[in-house]
Amino acid sequence: MSTEKHSKETVLAHGLGHMDEQHLGVIPGIFPSTTYERSADNSYPNGKIYTRDHNPNYEQPEQVLAALEKGEEAMLFSSGMSASISVFMSLKPGDHAIIPKVIYWSFRNWLLTFAKDWGIETTFVENGNIDAVKAAVRPGKTKLLWLETPANPTWEIEDISAWANIAKEADAVLAVDNTIATPLLCNPLELGADIVMHSATKYLNGHSDVLAGALVCKTKNAQWDKIRSIRASGGAVLGPFEAWLLMRGMRTLSVRVNQASSNALSFARAFEQHPLVEEVLYPGLESFKGHELAKKQMQGGFGGMLSIRIKGGEQAAIDVAANLQLIKRATSLGGVESLVEHRASVEGEGTPCPDDLLRISIGIESADDLIADFSQALTHINK
Ligand SMILES: *Cc1c(COP(=O)(O)O)cnc(C)c1O
Numbered sequence: 001m002s003t004e005k006h007s008k009e010t011v012l013a014h015g016l017g018h019m020d021e022q023h024l025g026v027i028p029g030i031f032p033s034t035t036y037e038r039s040a041d042n043s044y045p046n047g048k049i050y051t052r053d054h055n056p057n058y059e060q061p062e063q064v065l066a067a068l069e070k071g072e073e074a075m076l077f078s079s080g081m082s083a084s085i086s087v088f089m090s091l092k093p094g095d096h097a098i099i100p101k102v103i104y105w106s107f108r109n110w111l112l113t114f115a116k117d118w119g120i121e122t123t124f125v126e127n128g129n130i131d132a133v134k135a136a137v138r139p140g141k142t143k144l145l146w147l148e149t150p151a152n153p154t155w156e157i158e159d160i161s162a163w164a165n166i167a168k169e170a171d172a173v174l175a176v177d178n179t180i181a182t183p184l185l186c187n188p189l190e191l192g193a194d195i196v197m198h199s200a201t202k203y204l205n206g207h208s209d210v211l212a213g214a215l216v217c218k219t220k221n222a223q224w225d226k227i228r229s230i231r232a233s234g235g236a237v238l239g240p241f242e243a244w245l246l247m248r249g250m251r252t253l254s255v256r257v258n259q260a261s262s263n264a265l266s267f268a269r270a271f272e273q274h275p276l277v278e279e280v281l282y283p284g285l286e287s288f289k290g291h292e293l294a295k296k297q298m299q300g301g302f303g304g305m306l307s308i309r310i311k312g313g314e315q316a317a318i319d320v321a322a323n324l325q326l327i328k329r330a331t332s333l334g335g336v337e338s339l340v341e342h343r344a345s346v347e348g349e350g351t352p353c354p355d356d357l358l359r360i361s362i363g364i365e366s367a368d369d370l371i372a373d374f375s376q377a378l379t380h381i382n383k
Contacts, residue, residue: 003067008184009254011067015247018060030244031056053232057243062214064250065204068183069196071216073224075231076243080179080199081106082236083213085114087144087175087195090226093119097144098136100127100158102151104177104199105347127156128290133163137170145170148177150294153307153343153359154352155180155281157290160297164192173223179203179334180305184257185298189218202334203304205249206256210242256336259364260304266367267360267374268306275311276378278356282306304362305333307343308374314355316381318342321358323380326365326373333361338370 001010001017018028034051038044048054058076065074077083084107091097099111101124111122121141125132133145145167149158160176167174175195176188182203188196198204200212217224231237238246261284268282283294284302294302310317321329327338331346344355362370 003070008068011064012253013251015060015251016064016067018063028056028060028244028247030240032240051240052235052237055237055240055243057240057247058238061200061204061243061247061250064247065183065198065214066216068187069178069189069216070187071189071196072219074214074216075228076200076238076246077213077215077231078236078238079211080104080177080197080201080213081110082234083197083199083215084177085110086227086230086234086236087146087197087215088115088120089230090223091120091143094121094141095143096121096123096138096141097146098123098125098133098142099146100125100148100151100156102127102154102156102352103146103148104152104179105343105351105353107177127151127154128158130159130162130166133166137166137172139170142170142172145172145174146177147174148180149186149297150180150283150290150303150305152180152305153357154354155283155288155290155305155307157283157293157297159293160186160188160191160193167194168192180303181298182253182257182303184254185261185301185303189216191297194218199334200246201332203257203260204253204334205246206253206334206336207245207249208332208335208337210238210245210249212238212242212246256364257304258301260362261301263364263367263370264304264306264362265302267362267370270371271308271374274378276316276381278309278311280306280308281357305359306362307357307359309354309356310358310378310381312356312381314342314344317356317358318345319381320374320377323377324373325376326369327360333359335361336364338363338365 036048062074123136147158173194176193179199196216198214339361343353343359
């Protein structure tokens with residue numbers, strides 16, 4: 001089974017055809033062993049030595065992800081953050097990276113603190129401004145371009161091909177956080193990126209019950225080997241049960257992403273003209289700044305993430321969240337249940353996020369129920 005021969009939906013549903021070969025079970029087992037026996041001739045016959053590098057339960061989701069992203073190989077990590085950090089750890093002190101201002105908040109914080117302390121130089125550019133990216137290149141020093149699209153929590157769209165051209169010219173690597181689009185709606189490696197990153201905690205697992213991350217490479221090279229050795233030394237890997245649960249979640253990725261995308265579009269349209277709404281930020285809306293680029297770069301939908309800016313400012317936004325009855329007030333995204341978050345409260349001082357913004361992760365419920373819940377919550381402003 002492969003994505004050359006089958007659609008992504010089929011590859012996902014069948015988990016690339018892996019089975020429990022020993023018992024002919026259609027679902028592979030969970031392999032808790034931390035260590036593997038050597039042969040009498042002192043070799044390791046199936047290449048596995050110790051679970052910090054090797055476990056059968058990592059292999060299936062890694063192979064499925066590599067197939068979906070059209071990359072040569074994938075690596076699972078214990079979180080999206082550990083996957084992202086491993087890419088930056090493969091740089092050397094004095095190396096320079098270019099990143100848009102608005103990206104996943106915790107990672108931006110990590111770059112501003114730990115990466116800086118370790119001598120990695122960074123330039124943050126305005127989102128959606130390709131000239132600023134060009135101008136930020138430091139010849140011979142810029143080694144990594146990192147972007148996220150759509151960018152959390154305002155969903156600006158970056159032009160992956162344009163970034164890739166700049167990276168190529170600078171002899172730098174382009175890495176793309178593809179968490180929000182998922183491998184179903186966008187394949188950055190096909191647009192010229194070298195590495196794709198996922199917080200698998202979100203859509204890939206999809207059930208808000210596993211913390212996981214992943215990287216996928218276009219081609220295995222010296223930097224990829226270095227990242228693999230960073231993972232093997234640090235041990236930022238999943239437990240076998242979590243890797244198995246992740247694979248279980250991934251089997252339904254296509255139905256979940258399709259439903260969330262279609263719900264999100266209905267939800268965005270329902271509130272676009274609402275008198276108590278300042279602005280709906282969703283790449284699927286014709287009124288959205290990055291809509292045309294998103295249409296070109298994403299296939300089959302615009303994802304399940306949107307934000308709503310509430311007229312009346314911060315307190316009004318918090319009041320709306322407080323009065324939701326169905327949509328839960330919680331951080332994170334990409335699960336089957338819808339979640340809302342007043343993002344500025346989480347991101348704190350220095351956030352580029354407007355204080356009237358509610359971020360909503362649209363789940364797979366009925367769109368009508370979600371719209372009804374948000375409509376009734378809006379009526380509570382100033383009461
Ligand atoms: C959640 C998230 C991350 C971090 O992933 P964890 O699995 O929570 O470590 C990175 N990027 C984006 C876009 C995310 O939503």
